[in-house]
Amino acid sequence: MSDTENIDITNLSEGKVEKYIQQLENSILKRTTMYGLNDVTMMKQNHILCKLLNQQGLIALQKQNYEQCIEYLRKAELATIYVPELKVQTFNNLACYYRKMGKTRTALQYLQQALSIELQQKQSTSLPDIYLNLCAVLSQLERHEEAIQHIYLSIIMLQHELLISTFQKPEQRQDQPNEQLFPSRQSSVQYVNSVKSHCNETKKQQERMSILVVAYHNLGVEMEHLKLQFESKKIFQSALLLSEQCLPQEHQLRHTLEEIIKKYNTEQQQLVNEQLTLKPLLPKVHQKNSELKQIYNSVSPKQIIKRNTQLQSMKNNQYKNFKFMKKNSYTETYRLERDRIMSINATTDVIIKNQENKDISNLPFLKTALDTVNQTTIF
Known part of the structure; x- marks a missing residue:
C-alpha cells in the first residue's frame, strides 16, 4: 500500500x-x-x-x-x-x-x-468558547457567582480577538494596495484564492461577533440572578445593538433580546421609583471580606478572655452539680441499705426469741418474711 x-x-x-x-x-x-x-x-x-x-x-x-x-x-x-x-x-x-x-x-x-x-x-483560540460554556454549566448548577466570572473572561477575550482582527485589516491593505486595486496583475488562481480567504475571514468575524452577542446575553442573565437589575438592563441593550449589526433580522437570539428589552421598558417606571443601590459585582469577594472581619473579631484578646471565663464557669457548675448528684445518690443508697439491715436484724431477733421460748408456731411465716427481705438487696 x-x-x-x-x-x-x-x-x-x-x-x-x-x-x-x-x-x-x-x-x-x-x-x-x-x-x-x-x-x-x-x-x-x-x-x-x-x-x-x-x-x-x-x-x-x-x-x-x-x-x-x-x-x-x-x-x-x-x-x-x-x-x-x-x-x-x-x-x-x-x-x-x-x-x-x-x-x-x-x-x-x-x-x-x-x-x-x-x-x-x-496561542489559544478556544478559551472564549470554553469560558462561555463553563458559564452556562455553572449557571445550571446554581453557581451564579462563578458563572459571572467566567462570562467576564469570555467577553474580554472575544473583544480582544475582534479588535486584533480589525487592526490587522488596514495593515494588509497598506502592504498590498496594488494587488487589490489591480487584480489583473495577479494570476486568476491567486485572485480567486485571495477573494475566498477574504470571504472566509469576514464570515469567521461575523461568527465571533454572534458569539459575543451570546456572551452579552448570558452576562445579562447572570446579573439578573444576582439581583443586579439596572446593570443587566444596560447589558441587554448593548447586546441588542450589537445583534442588529451582526445577526440577521430573523435570528432567534435577536428576537429574544427584543422581548427582554420590551419587558424592561414596561417595568421601567417601577425600577426608576426604586432606590438605586450599588451592589458588588463579585459578591463572593465581599462575602469573604465580611467573613474575615467576623473571624478577626472572634479571635480578639477580649473575646478570647471572655470565652475562657465562660467555659471555666460552665465547668465549675457542672462539677458542683455532679457532686450534688453524687452526694444525693450516696444518701439514698445508704438509707435503703440501712432499712434493709434493720429489717433483717429485727426478723432474726424475733426468730431467736421464739426459739428460746420454744414457740415455733410462727416460724414458717418468719422464714418467708426473711426470704422476702433478702430479695430486695441493692447491689
Missing part, C-alpha cells in the same frame, strides 16, 4: 459521510498494522477523521439525534489519542452533549479538562 493512498472523497461531496468515515477507519487500521503508530499518513488521516467526527457529532446534536451524536463524539475521543491537538475541541463538544442531556456535572468535568489543556498552550 503506497503512502499516497487514495480515498474516495466524492462520497463526502455527495453527502455520504458515513461511508467516507468507514473508509478512513479501515485505512487507518491497515496502515497502523503495516507501518506502526508513527506513520505520517496515518496521523494525517486520524486528524481528518477526528475533525469530521466532531463536525458530524454537532450536526447530529442540532438535529436532536442524540444516539448518533454520542457515537460520533466517542469515536472522536478515541482518535484524540493520536491527535492531541483536537482534544480541546472534542471535550468541548462532549460537554455540549452532556449539558443537553442534563448531565451537567459530567459536562463540567469535560470543560475543566479542556480548560486545563488550553491554558498550557502558547
Whole structure:
C-alpha cells in the first residue's frame, strides 16, 4: 500500500459521510498494522477523521439525534489519542452533549479538562468558547457567582480577538494596495484564492461577533440572578445593538433580546421609583471580606478572655452539680441499705426469741418474711 493512498472523497461531496468515515477507519487500521503508530499518513488521516467526527457529532446534536451524536463524539475521543491537538475541541463538544442531556456535572468535568489543556498552550483560540460554556454549566448548577466570572473572561477575550482582527485589516491593505486595486496583475488562481480567504475571514468575524452577542446575553442573565437589575438592563441593550449589526433580522437570539428589552421598558417606571443601590459585582469577594472581619473579631484578646471565663464557669457548675448528684445518690443508697439491715436484724431477733421460748408456731411465716427481705438487696 503506497503512502499516497487514495480515498474516495466524492462520497463526502455527495453527502455520504458515513461511508467516507468507514473508509478512513479501515485505512487507518491497515496502515497502523503495516507501518506502526508513527506513520505520517496515518496521523494525517486520524486528524481528518477526528475533525469530521466532531463536525458530524454537532450536526447530529442540532438535529436532536442524540444516539448518533454520542457515537460520533466517542469515536472522536478515541482518535484524540493520536491527535492531541483536537482534544480541546472534542471535550468541548462532549460537554455540549452532556449539558443537553442534563448531565451537567459530567459536562463540567469535560470543560475543566479542556480548560486545563488550553491554558498550557502558547496561542489559544478556544478559551472564549470554553469560558462561555463553563458559564452556562455553572449557571445550571446554581453557581451564579462563578458563572459571572467566567462570562467576564469570555467577553474580554472575544473583544480582544475582534479588535486584533480589525487592526490587522488596514495593515494588509497598506502592504498590498496594488494587488487589490489591480487584480489583473495577479494570476486568476491567486485572485480567486485571495477573494475566498477574504470571504472566509469576514464570515469567521461575523461568527465571533454572534458569539459575543451570546456572551452579552448570558452576562445579562447572570446579573439578573444576582439581583443586579439596572446593570443587566444596560447589558441587554448593548447586546441588542450589537445583534442588529451582526445577526440577521430573523435570528432567534435577536428576537429574544427584543422581548427582554420590551419587558424592561414596561417595568421601567417601577425600577426608576426604586432606590438605586450599588451592589458588588463579585459578591463572593465581599462575602469573604465580611467573613474575615467576623473571624478577626472572634479571635480578639477580649473575646478570647471572655470565652475562657465562660467555659471555666460552665465547668465549675457542672462539677458542683455532679457532686450534688453524687452526694444525693450516696444518701439514698445508704438509707435503703440501712432499712434493709434493720429489717433483717429485727426478723432474726424475733426468730431467736421464739426459739428460746420454744414457740415455733410462727416460724414458717418468719422464714418467708426473711426470704422476702433478702430479695430486695441493692447491689
